[in-house]
Every structure is written in C-alpha cells, then in structure tokens.
Amino acid sequence: MKYASASAACALVCVVGAAAQSGTAPEWGQCGGQGWPGPFTCPAGWGCVATNQYYSQCLQGAPASTPPSTPPTSVPGGGSPTTTSSAPSGTATLIPGNSFIRAVEDPNFHKYLQSEVLGTASDAVLGDPSNAAQFQIVSGQLVQEVADGTKLYAVVEGRSDSTVTKLKMSWSASPASGANAGTFMWSGDTVEWSIPTIQRPQLNAWLVCPDTDGNLDVYINLGNYDYQTPAGCADETIHAYTGATATA
Structure with missing residues (x-):
C-alpha cells in the first residue's frame, strides 16, 4: 500500500506539472x-x-x-536568471505583496524602475538593481513603496496635441487624478497603461530615453512597439519581478 500511494502521488504531481507547462x-x-x-x-x-x-x-x-x-x-525565486552584468544586486528584501519592476530588453536589460532622486517625487527612471524600488498596482494607480513607509504615485504628463508620440512618467506624493490620470494594470507580469482619450496600438509599449545627465527617463509609448522609435530612445516592455532581492 505504501508503494501504491507513492506511485499515485507521483502520477498526480506529474499530471499537474505537465498541465502547468502546457498552458x-x-x-x-x-x-x-x-x-x-x-x-x-x-x-x-x-x-x-x-x-x-x-x-x-x-x-x-x-x-x-x-x-x-x-x-x-x-x-x-522566479523570473530570468542573472547575467554577467557588473551592476550590483539589490540588498532590500521584497515586501510581501509588492513587486520589483524591470526591463528585459537591451540596452536596458535588468534595469529597475525607481525615482531619479531615490524615494522622492521626481522623474521615473530605470537604474541599477541596488536602488530598485518596490511597487503595487492599486485601483489603477502604480504605487511606489518608499522605505520610510510613505507612498509615491506614478503620474503621466498630458498629451498637448496629436503629434506627440511619448508621454513622460514621474512620481508624485498625491495619487494621479483628472483627465490625464489613466489606468495602470497588469497583463500577466507586464505593466500596461491606458486612458480613454488616447487609442494606443499596444498598451504595454514603453520608451526609455536618456536625458542630458544620462538618467534613463521612462515614457509611455503612444505608437507601435519597435516601430518609428524616437531618436535616442529604446523600446521597452517592463515586467514584475518577485525574487527576494533585485538581481542584475
């Protein structure tokens, strides 16, 4: 009986595993x-x-x-394996219910979402895992959890006219509101943003554009992913990572 039970348990595990892999x-x-x-x-x-x-x-x-x-x-811990990058890994432990958010394409592979001035209401940028911030999406708001217990909220600039193809994202001490608020959401592990007043071909299309100081500023891409990319920018999708610490 002991051997029969073990065989049955093994069969069940194998079937469940195969189902997960074939989804x-x-x-x-x-x-x-x-x-x-x-x-x-x-x-x-x-x-x-x-x-x-x-x-x-x-x-x-x-x-x-x-x-x-x-x-x-x-x-x-899930996610992608580490690379030979020289960027230091993070030391902060992920808070339960939160996620790190990172890019997975070159030239910003495993750069993590954070504030330009760490933990403050400033531009949204990608940076080294050692400074990775932690996030939740709550009621359509992308919320950054700051170490002192305060929260910062992602805000997206308004579109001045129909020729504008990218919208800059920054952090605010107050939740996004009004006509430009939009809605953040997860699609699988991918971060998306939508707003009723703008029809986007791909809700998960982002751009990373270095500023004059070399900061990797994050923008909503209003066009198609990897098509007519603005000069100096890189197309990106950004994804949740729930490993215990941010890895390079």
Whole structure:
C-alpha cells in the first residue's frame, strides 16, 4: 500500500506539472527564455518572439512557434536568471505583496524602475538593481513603496496635441487624478497603461530615453512597439519581478 500511494502521488504531481507547462501565456505575456518554467504557447493569432536568450514574448500577428519539448531549468525565486552584468544586486528584501519592476530588453536589460532622486517625487527612471524600488498596482494607480513607509504615485504628463508620440512618467506624493490620470494594470507580469482619450496600438509599449545627465527617463509609448522609435530612445516592455532581492 505504501508503494501504491507513492506511485499515485507521483502520477498526480506529474499530471499537474505537465498541465502547468502546457498552458497558454496571456497576450503580451512571457512565453519563453532561459530559465522560464512555462507556459510556452501563445493565444490563437499570437506568436512567441524571442527578444534575447532570456526573454520571449507573445506578440500579436507574429508567426506561431513550437514550445520546447522539455522546459529549461527553473530559476529559484522566479523570473530570468542573472547575467554577467557588473551592476550590483539589490540588498532590500521584497515586501510581501509588492513587486520589483524591470526591463528585459537591451540596452536596458535588468534595469529597475525607481525615482531619479531615490524615494522622492521626481522623474521615473530605470537604474541599477541596488536602488530598485518596490511597487503595487492599486485601483489603477502604480504605487511606489518608499522605505520610510510613505507612498509615491506614478503620474503621466498630458498629451498637448496629436503629434506627440511619448508621454513622460514621474512620481508624485498625491495619487494621479483628472483627465490625464489613466489606468495602470497588469497583463500577466507586464505593466500596461491606458486612458480613454488616447487609442494606443499596444498598451504595454514603453520608451526609455536618456536625458542630458544620462538618467534613463521612462515614457509611455503612444505608437507601435519597435516601430518609428524616437531618436535616442529604446523600446521597452517592463515586467514584475518577485525574487527576494533585485538581481542584475
């Protein structure tokens, strides 16, 4: 009986594991990459496209791809494995219920969302994992948890006219409100932003544009991802990471 019970338990675990690996990723969600435990397939009409060896994403209209016959080795804590980057890893432990947010494409691979002046109401930038901030999305607001217990709220500048293709994001001590507030949301592990007054081709399209001091300012991309990218900027999608600490 002992051996029969063990066999039954093993069979159940194997079936559950196989089901998890054979599931379907959400639209714009992760579908592959070194260390990704699954799922590997995309919804109908979407294809899994590799951005780099560590990250593949479901993109609308892309050719369908075949999932690997065996999943790659998972990474403790989830997310992508570390690279040989010289950037120091973070030391702050992730607060339960929060997430780090980071880019996964070059040239900003594993740069983390934070304030330009750390922990203050200033421009939203990407920076080293050693300074990674922590976040929640609550009632459509992207909320940064500051070490002293206060909160900062993501605000997006208004669009002055229809020729503007990117909107700068910054942090405020007060929640976003009014006509320019918009709504932040998760799609899988991807951060999206929408607003009724602007029709965006891709809600998860972001831009990172260095300022004159070299800070990696974060913008909402109002156009298509990876198409007609403004000079000096890089297309990005930004994603939750829930490892215990921010990794390079």
